Amino acid sequence: xxxxxTALPGALFDGIAVxxxxxxxxxxTLRGDLGDKALAxxxxxxxxxxxxxxxxxxxxxxxxxxxxxxxxxLVMVPHGETAAAVATLDARLGxxxxxxADVSDARVVFDIRGAYAREVLGKLMPVDFSxxxxxxxxxxxxxxxxxxxxxxxxxxDAFRVVCFRSVAQYVFDLLKTAAxxxxxxxLYA
Amino acid sequence: MLILECPCCGVKGxxxxxxxGGEAHIxxxxxxxxxxxxxxxxxxxxNPRGVHFERWRHVNGCGKWFHVARxxxxxxxxxxxxxxxxxxxxxxxDAITAKRPGWRWREFA
Numbered sequence: 486x487x488x489x490x491t492a493l494p495g496a497l498f499d500g501i502a503v504x505x506x507x508x509x510x511x512x513x514t515l516r517g518d519l520g521d522k523a524l525a526x527x528x529x530x531x532x533x534x535x536x537x538x539x540x541x542x543x544x545x546x547x548x549x550x551x552x553x554x555x556x557x558x559l560v561m562v563p564h565g566e567t568a569a570a571v572a573t574l575d576a577r578l579g580x581x582x583x584x585x586a587d588v589s590d591a592r593v594v595f596d597i598r599g600a601y602a603r604e605v606l607g608k609l610m611p612v613d614f615s616x617x618x619x620x621x622x623x624x625x626x627x628x629x630x631x632x633x634x635x636x637x638x639x640x641x642d643a644f645r646v647v648c649f650r651s652v653a654q655y656v657f658d659l660l661k662t663a664a665x666x667x668x669x670x671x672l673y674a
Numbered sequence: 675m676l677i678l679e680c681p682c683c684g685v686k687g688x689x690x691x692x693x694x695g696g697e698a699h700i701x702x703x704x705x706x707x708x709x710x711x712x713x714x715x716x717x718x719x720x721n722p723r724g725v726h727f728e729r730w731r732h733v734n735g736c737g738k739w740f741h742v743a744r745x746x747x748x749x750x751x752x753x754x755x756x757x758x759x760x761x762x763x764x765x766x767x768d769a770i771t772a773k774r775p776g777w778r779w780r781e782f783a
Contacts, residue, residue, distance in 0.1 A: 539684055554736035555682055611688045626683075627691050628734040 489564060492593045492653035500664035502599035504657065507645065510594045511567035513560040514553075515574060517583030527577035531570045532560060542624040542637040551624045551637065559635070559647070564589060593653040595660060597644040603673045606636060606644060608663040615673050630659050678730060681754045682738035695729035698741045699761060699780070723747050725770055725777045727762060730754075743770055 489509055496506040517524050525536040534543035534550045537558070542551040551559040562570045567587050574585035597605055603614040609629045613619065624637040632655065634648040648656050662668075676689040685691075697719050703711040720726065726746045731739050739757040743766050744750060752773065753766040762782060770777050777783065 554738060557736075611691055625685070626735040627685075627687060633734040 489590070492650045493657055496657055498657075498661045498664060500661070500666050501601040501669050502597050502605045502664040504605075504660040504664055505596045505598075506653075506657070507594035507596050509564035510589065510592075511562040511564040511570065511587075512589045512592050512647070513562070513567065513571055513574065514586045514588050515550075515558040515560050515583070516556055517578065517581060519552075519556060519558070521581065521583075523578065523581065524583065527574050528558065528560065530577065531573050532562065537624075540624060541622055543622075544639070551635065553624075553626065553635070560585075591650055592647050593650045593656070595646045595648075595656065596639070597646065597660065597664075598642060599664075600642055601664070601669055602642050602644050604670055605660060605663045606646075607672060608668075608670075609659055610634070610636070612636075629656060632656065676744070676749045676751070678742055678751060679754050680732040680735060680738065681740050681756060683732065683736035685732070685735050687732075687735065691732070691734045693731045693733040695731055695739065698727040698729045699782075720780060722779065725752075725774055725779050727779060727782075729757065745774070 491506060491509055493506045498504040515528070519536065528534065528536055528550055532548040532550050533545045534548065537543040537550055537552045539552055543549055547563050549561040553559050560570065567589055571585050571587050578585070607614040610627050612625050612627050619625065621638040624635060626633065626635045628634065629648065632648055632652045634646050634656065636644055636646045639645050677686060678689065678692055679686045700715065703715040724745055724747055726744060728742050728744065729739060730742050740754050741757055742754045743752040743762060752769045755763050755766055767782065
């Protein structure tokens with residue numbers, strides 16, 4: 486195996502919010518019947534998380550599962566455990582009409598932290614990021630400027646964004662511009 | 675601004691998160707059909723000022739296709755519903771009737 490590398494290793498920007506590439510993250514697309522108990526129990530085996538409901542994300546330390554669509558989950562595990570997790574899911578799902586695919590190298594993950602994190606994302610996505618409308622445990626897939634992205638909260642004023650690796654530089658530049666000094670709007674203050 | 679609600683994932687988002695897929699409930703005419711029926715299937719689309727039925731895809735979200743009943747004049751959305759149907763469900767028709775009594779669209783009313 487070649488050495489795995491993220492799209493923008495160590496990328497960091499400190500403005501009205503901190504933008505940082507999150508590093509290697511094992512990500513598995515799991516498609517199948519989310520109502521199937523076997524799928525929920527396989528997910529629990531791999532991540533320790535219960536099946537997230539619609540538009541929800543379940544996190545347990547470095548592991549987690551995000552609800553992506555009525556028949557799709559994004560399963561997150563430490564990068565080194567991805568192959569084993571896919572094998573476990575494959576074995577547990579057996580002959581069922583389901584798919585587990587390692588997509589770690591096709592995606593990039595950014596962390597956005599700081600008091601203005603909501604605002605930085607609000608500038609780029611057609612989504613209401615006020616605390617009343619968006620909080621921990623929720624995931625929102627939408628567009629970030631011109632590309633698709635998914636976002637959820639990892640803590641108070643801390644967000645995680647996942648998008649395609651091919652647009653990593655574009656998304657990092659967008660976030661940098663939105664978080665540049667003097668860019669505060671105060672909408673969610 | 676056109677605000678749509680995806681019936682598949684429940685997200686309410688604005689138009690640019692979705693992608694329009696043209697007219698809904700089109701009956702397809704292929705090999706064996708008359709030239710006229712094939713021509714109308716390809717080219718004769720509704721272009722109303724008022725009640726309209728369209729296909730949309732939640733392209734930047736859950737990725738699913740669905741149907742929307744809306745007004746082309748006011749951008750008012752009467753409702754969205756599953757793509758797996760050949761005609762608008764009764765509750766959507768009722769919602770339109772409440773707002774636009776006497777509406778007609780192709781064979782539906």
